[in-house]
Amino acid sequence: MYKPFGTYGRAGAQYRQIDVTTRVEGASPHRLVAILYEELLGAIATMGQAIRVGDIVRRGESQSKALAIVGGLEAGLDFEKGGDIARMLVTIYAEVKRLLIRAAREDAQDASDAARKLVGEIATAWNAIA
Template structure:
């Protein structure tokens, strides 16, 4: 086995261990943050694949982003969440539609639109996660 391949395998194993560690230690809101970050990363990489005319990998990465958004959509509780949750569902549906169009048209600009929406939502989820973490620390004192 050559040295480069060995380093790639070690890096992949390290990244997998780091991901598992963050998943096990994450709060429910923290898990949502991780999912948003994963969707954003996949879509950013898809933009790069469009620039490289690598449409197979672009499709796989957009599919990964879609899978994450579908998962986030599936766990929404419309009864408990009310109007906010309904609005979030509508936004997820819009993003899924736009990703389908981006995939068909190989349009990095549409991907950027969805990345921007996810980034704005991510900011709110991070703030909520931070507030919940602070509240838990205060409760432990």
């Protein structure tokens, strides 16, 4: 049976929203990007799990969330200050989007894993900058 709010129901979903809101309030721009990477990794992991168990609703929801976060990261790039790094990130984000779309369309666990690996590498590098 599909549970739209996971194991813990609506209370769990509300707690999760409060957690994200609390982490975002007062965060530096650098920390905000780190939070986006954390949320993106979580959405991709959820998508991968949904693919494994055949939960197409959760797969779609997590894919939508992941794609929205990638879009937000992409929109936040500063090509004047970021130069080559920003251009490289555009290419990586395009690949992540391609992999997420393929993962959902074909139930391709390998594509989901590859997207998570790419994002994980970027997140690790971003966190090392602190």
